[in-house]
Amino acid sequence: MKKLFLSMGAIAGVAVSALTLASCGGNNEAVVTGADGKEVKIVVTDDATEVSKALLAVASSAASNKETYYSVGVDASLDASVKADYMGASFDLSANATASVYGTIGKNNYTDYSAVEEPTEAQITAAKNAISSNVDLEAKANAEVTLNATFSDEMKSQMGEAATQYEAAFKNQKLTASAAAFTEDNLTMYTEANLECTQGIYDFVTMMSGKELIPGAEAQDGKYKVDMYYNLGEANIKDEDALQINSLLAAYQTNDLNAVLAMLGVDTSVIAPTTETTTVNVYESDEFKALVAGVQMLGVKVSDVKNGDVTFSLDAKGSLLNTAMSIINSKQIVPHGDQIAITTAMYNGATTTTGIFDEDTVYASASLKIGAATGLPKNITIGTENIKGIVNAYLGASTSESAEIVKSGSINLSLDFKYNDDVKFTKTKTAGKTYVALFENELK
Secondary structure (H helix, E strand, O other): OEEEOOOHHHHHHHHHOOOOOOOOOOOOOEEEEOOOOOEEEEOOEOOHHHHHHHHHHHHHOHHHOOOOOOEEEEEEEEEEEEEEEEOOEEEEEEEEEEEEEEEEOOOOOOOOOOOOOOOOHHHHHHHHHHHHHHOEEEEEEEEEEEEEEEEOHHHHHHHOHHHHHHHHHHOOEEEEEEEEEEEEOOOEEEEEEEEEEEHHHHHHHHHHHOOOOOOOOOEEOOEEEEEEEEEOOOOOOOHHHHHHHHHHHHHHHHOOHHHHHHHOOOOHHHOOOOEEEOOOOHHHOHHHHHHHHHHHHHOOEEEEEEOOEEEEEEEEEHHHHHHHHHHHHHOOEEEEOOOEEEEHHHHOOOOOOOOOOOOOOEEEEEEEEEEOOOOOEEEEEEEEOOHHHHHHHHHHHHHOOOOOOEEEEEEEEEEEEEEHHHOOOOOOOOOOOOOEEOOHHHHO
């Protein structure tokens, strides 16, 4: 048998780390090697014990992933909106944003200089060239925020001219922004940014910050717009850093991420649990019972298994939020053994029956999709369509009276992951533009 040493970091690592599924079954199932060395068939289920076995099977198989990934990228999108009434004022706020971050170390092999005690100038130059000619970075973002506010006649009569001014400042306001950072010319970093906003938002931010939003910018048709271009200069890599970076990347290319982290002194059990031979049945251990209790309390389930992708998800009901608040307020954090730290409430499977949130109402949800063939995350979603319930319940509890300030609202975040050849670098310098050097003295 194999015993799995757990930590809460290891369990959290299932949701955020590149974890490996050993093999795939049919279209609606995935077959993986379990924590006890036997196969576990993952199917759609909300049974806490089976979900826990699936989580451990995914986590324990991470160490077998020896594939090298030279490029990684993530595309993010955020949509948020809130409608609220407060003291005679009605606010309608919406925000939409997209962003992407890509990076690559290139496909070329790096040289291990760890055994070199006195590197030559040629070796140092080669190490720097290897980084500048292979590493590539790119980040892009776009955002749009709109705000509209109206004030009741009663509020206008009470506040007088000030209410009219505030309403004018917050009526049909809009801000759009875009930014990009990318490497070209042997790891020279360039950035571009554009910002455009209506007068009301400009004045509001200036008033709140005490500074001009765009120093020196001039208004055009009631709007402010600025384009910024900066040349961050040639990569300024220290000799010893260049050699160390090459050695680490060479180790990664010939081993795996866990091996590199171990070289750096990082406890890899935080990312993926480790195993050792023992006569103890892992599924009868206190650690596994604690995991089952936690999964049951959180409501984690396997919500989808399709085409080699496994999706873990949970719905945050009021009962969970009440329990979480109870744990946070009581600060009942206790150790269990040498490898695990959990809350008393989670370990005992305890739940709170009283709290500010309705026990059966779903307030938020989250999901993690993992590719069975690679064990890498493909998509993460976090969202709530019930901002009204969350905010109003909290305000009602904090003010000891009924609070219905928020009328509606939602927040939805999605992260899509890409690897290797699926990561495309498309941003280049804009023709005809002059890039002004930033930190010129430090980087050139």
